[in-house]
Amino acid sequence: LFFFFQCDNAKGLKAFYDAIKFGPNHLMVFGGVCATVTSIIAESLKGWNLVQLSFAATTPELADKKKYPYFFRTVPSDNAVNPAILKLLKHYHWKRVGTLTQDVQRFSEVRNNLTGVLDGKDIEISDTESFSDDPCTSVKKLKGNDVRIILGQFNEEMAVKVFCCAYDEEMYGSKYQWIIPGWYENLWWEAWINSSQCLSKNLLAAMEGYIGVDFEPLSSKTNKTISGRTPQQYEKEYNARRGDGQSSKFHGYAYDGIWVIARTLQRAMNYLNSTNKHQKIEDFNYSNQKLGNIFLNAMNETRFFGVTGDVVFKNGERMGTIKFTQFQEQKEVKVGEYNAVDDTLVIINNSIRFQGVEPPKDKTIIQEELRKISLPLYSILSALTILGMIMASAFLFFNIKNRNQKLIKMSSPYMNNLIILGGMLSYASIFLFGLDGSFVSEKTFETLCTVRTWILTVGYTTAFGAMFAKTWRVHAIFKNVKMKKKIIKDQKLLGIVGGMLLIDLCILICWQVVDPLRRTVEKYNMEPDPAGRDISIRPILEHCENTHMTIWLGIVYAYKGLLMV
Structure with a gap:
């Protein structure tokens, strides 16, 4: 049992080989902090049948059991955060994410593993x-790909640059959520802010609300551990013993590592006692593959509650606890944790603060909103229309009742009746033009497109056609320069109005058959949600239209314009 500390490949290898060659037989290797030294030694352990247990090497490379079959670690690897991230994404129903990775092997490996974790889980990595x-x-x-949930993998120096860019691109606030490594040092940005090109207040504004993900240094549970202490009691004793010495976030994993080795040796001794009375663990040597495999299997079976939580291995990897922190008002606040053993996520009540009224959406949600006719306005116009129709009905009744009186008879009561009826039809079209998607279905609306066009056209022609006929009669009489008595009867005027209606009928039938009116939806530019939600409102307006609308309207307007002239 020995430790090695120097992050130098040559020195590390020499220390290891010297211990093998000159020291007593070691049952296991405990340690390995630096990734490069640890990986080199771990790869060679099979040749000596030695099991290695690390408490601080988090590099994902060491998870390769074909290459490092005798390697274990009490600390979760960098890849251990990915199942936790998946659980967080599921919790907030984020199904569309993007990744931003610094070109460093450590971060690239985590990103590649994350891709595999998310594959088949109904979550799209859109960029x-x-x-x-x-x-x-x-x-x-x-931003151009509308990525709202960004999963970042980069160090502190690059994090400052990233958030400066995010500020410039306005990729922060209520519409965005950044999820980045949570192992940065306290006040990490202060060491790099001077080398950046953005103001401190701008950087902090962009950082506000980001979520950090890292392993939990000590369990938050109050249960007694295998040592008889609670994690809190252990931490208190640890702090008392180290005094003013520098603390490491790996101390709990080193402590649990000692217990793992102790339990492994105990389990191996129990196994030997029950199966082979003539062999002891003290008989181990570097060529004893049988005892090496016994140690390997015994460590794989480890399960107890330590100061860092449940200590369980899966293929040599620690199934640990991952914590989530959020940057709130220039400090990190713990907001939840993920337990890999039972695959559960716990979000601390009311601890996560999103910048908006709800969690950000994973993409721009466009909500189409039908622009409807104002009900109060429609009601007022309908009321005025009803009054107009009542007044027109009164005039019609008066005209019919007194049609034989001299003054009324001289004004052509039949033409007057047509003018009133045409006006009432035009009034009726107001009700139909006020009906939109808030009152009727799409199919009914499309039917109304034709109905109201016919009613308004016929009403207009009836009213103005009758007025035109009366005006024409007056014109014909006064144009009679010979002053001969000329009688133009109402039947002839009715024929004129009938002819105009026949022209209308021909135009409307051709319009309906050749190029009928359809319900058309026109979409306008997006607008922010008035309620402050993370959605964009796209106003839509429904109206009646056809392929050659301009031509048909031109024909109708030209014809109707002649009546007004």
Whole structure:
């Protein structure tokens, strides 16, 4: 049992080989902090039948059991955050995300693993962007692809650049959610803000609300651990013993690692006692593959509650607890945790603060809103129309009742009746033109397109045609320069109006047969939601239209214009 600390491949290998060659037989290797040294030694352990347990090596590369079959770790790997991220995405129903990754192997490996985790889980990675030094182009592409939920993998220095770019592109606030590594140092941005090109207040504005994901240093449960202490009691004793010494977030995993080794050796001894009375763990040597496999299997069976939570291995990987923190008012606040053992996510009540009234949408939600005729306005116009029709009915009744009186008879009561009836038809069209999608179905609306056109056209021609006929009669009489008595009877005037209606009928039938009116929806530019929700409102307006609308209206307007002239 030994430790090695130096992050130098040559020195690490030499220390390891010296221990193998000159030291006593070691049952296991405990340690390995730096990824490069740890991976080199872990790859060679099979040759000595040695099991290695690390408490701080988080590089995803070490999860390859074909390459590192004898390697275990009590600390979750960098990839362990991905199932937690998946659970968070599911919790908030985010089905469309984008990734932004710094071109470093560590981050690329996590991104690649995340792609596999999300595959088949009904979550689309709509855009995958990476960068070396300047993330602004990638951030701009994410915005161009309408990515709202951004999963980032980059270090602190690049994080400052990313959020500066996000501020410039307005990719922050209520419409966006950034999810990034949570292992940054406290006040991490202060070390890099001076090298950036944005103001501190702008950077903090863009950072507000981001969610960090990292392993939990110590369990938040109050249960007693295998040592008899609660995680809180352990932390208190740890802080008391280290005094002013620097703390490491891996100390709990190192502590649990000692217990893992102890339980592994105990389990191996129990196994040997029950199966082979003549062999002990002290008989282990580097060529003893049988004992090496016993240690390997015993460690795989580890399960207990430690200061970092449930200590369970799956293919040598720690099934640990992942914590979620959120950047709120310039400080990190824990908002939830994910337990990999039972695959559960717990969000602390009312701890997550989204910038809007609800969590951001995973894409721009366009809600079409039918622009309707104002009901009060429609009611007022309908009331005025009814009054007009009542007044017209009164005039019609008066005209019919007194049609034989001299003055009324001289004014052509039949023509007057047609004028009134035409006006009443035109009045009736007001009711039909006020009916839209808020009152009738789409099919009914399309029928109304034809009905109201016919009613208004016939009403207009009837009223103005009768007025035209009366005017023509007066014109014909006064144009009679010989002053001969000339009688133009109402029957002739009715024929004139009938002829005009026949022309209307021909135009309307051709219009209906050749190019009928259809319900058409016109869409306008998007508008922000008045209620402040993270959606865009696209106003739509329904109206009646056909392919050659301009031609048909031109024919009708030209013909009707002659009546007015």
